[in-house]
Amino acid sequence: MNESISVMKHLNLLVARYPALLACKEDVVAAYELMADCYMHGGKLLVAGNGGSAADAEHIVGELMKSFAKPRKVSKEYADKLTAVSVELGKTLAEKLQGALPTIALDGHPGLFTAYINDCEPQLCFAQQVNGYGEEGDVFLGISTSGNSKNVLYAAIVAKAKGMKVIGLTGQKKSKLSELADACIRAPQTEIYRIQEYHLPIYHCLCLMLEERFFCES
Numbered sequence: 682m683n684e685s686i687s688v689m690k691h692l693n694l695l696v697a698r699y700p701a702l703l704a705c706k707e708d709v710v711a712a713y714e715l716m717a718d719c720y721m722h723g724g725k726l727l728v729a730g731n732g733g734s735a736a737d738a739e740h741i742v743g744e745l746m747k748s749f750a751k752p753r754k755v756s757k758e759y760a761d762k763l764t765a766v767s768v769e770l771g772k773t774l775a776e777k778l779q780g781a782l783p784t785i786a787l788d789g790h791p792g793l794f795t796a797y798i799n800d801c802e803p804q805l806c807f808a809q810q811v812n813g814y815g816e817e818g819d820v821f822l823g824i825s826t827s828g829n830s831k832n833v834l835y836a837a838i839v840a841k842a843k844g845m846k847v848i849g850l851t852g853q854k855k856s857k858l859s860e861l862a863d864a865c866i867r868a869p870q871t872e873i874y875r876i877q878e879y880h881l882p883i884y885h886c887l888c889l890m891l892e893e894r895f896f897c898e899s
Contacts, residue, residue, distance in 0.1 A: 687893045688713060695886045701869045702879065709883060711864035712822075713890050715846045719820045720895060725783035727814055727845075729807040729836055730824030733877050737824050737850075737884065738786040744888040745782040753780035753896045780896055785814060787836070807836035817844030825849070826876040828856020828865075837861050850883065852876040 688710060696703045716726060726745065728738040747753070755763075760775035787810045788794075797806050811821055821840035823833040828851035837847045837858060849858040849865035853876075859865040868879035 684894060687897075688890050691886050691890050691893070695882060699879065699882055702883065704869050705866050705883065708864055708866040709886060712848045712850075712866055713887055715848060715864055716820055716822075716887065716891060717894055719818060719846065720782050720891065722818055724816070724818040724820065725785065725814075726820050726822060727785050727787060727811055727836075727840070728822045728824065729787040729810075729833055731788075731830055731832065733873075734824035734826065734850075734880075735786070735788040737877070737880055738788055738822075740881075741822070741884050741888065742784045742786045744885070745784040745891065747779050747781065749888050749892050751892050751896050753892075755780060782891060782895060785810075787811070804832045805835055807832045808839045811836045811839040811843070811845075815840055815843045815845050819843075819845045820848060821845050822848045822850065823858055823862070824851075824880065825856070825858055826852045826873045826880075828852065828854065828858040828867075830858075834858060834861065850880055 692706055692709060695709070696706065719726065728741050730738045755775060755778050763774045764771035787807045790810070793810070794806050797809055815821065821837060823837050825833045828849060834857055838861070840847050841861070847862045849862035851858055851865060851867050853867050853869050853871050859867060866883055868876045868883065870876045870879060
């Protein structure tokens with residue numbers, strides 16, 4: 682399927698289910714294009730948020746690092762390499778491994794978190810990880826219902842300094858993150874739980890579009 686047709690298919694389904702998200706369509710496309718370009722050039726996605734947004738970051742990892750709505754069988758060439766290393770164990774790997782889009786949730790490292798909080802500066806935990814993991818061409822996705830979470834903003838600034846692109850996923854109001862980001866999807870709500878209720882279908886739509894883009898022949 683043509684990429685633009687695929688993107689519009691998923692966007693139209695999103696808006697049909699959540700009409701209020703019509704206002705976000707252009708920003709969803711902009712975020713998708715940044716992520717697709719990153720993956721096309723061998724980059725990775727770093728995701729961070731607090732509380733429910735941290736859970737959303739982990740959710741996004743789960744959708745991008747394994748099959749979401751489509752099968753993602755490994756290539757025959759890769760399968761042959763696996764079985765060449767071990768006929769017995771490689772066969773299982775060749776059958777069960779799935780294609781992945783490299784994604785890291787920055788909340789999921791308690792050892793590093795507690796060490797950095799204790800030894801350094803609590804607000805810079807995400808920034809430290811972007812500093813260590815991030816490379817030019819990668820993307821940082823900051824999830825913040827207010828758009829003003831300081832630890833997310835610190836991470837976004839490090840990302841920009843390293844030549845990464847920054848995507849914001851926020852609420853309706855303009856924010857420091859929306860001003861800093863290369864693309865910002867502002868869910869059309871102001872109450873935290875309602876913003877979060879829109880965030881899930883938005884990032885599901887992005888994941889569906891990315892999966893179809895990179896695994897359309899799986």
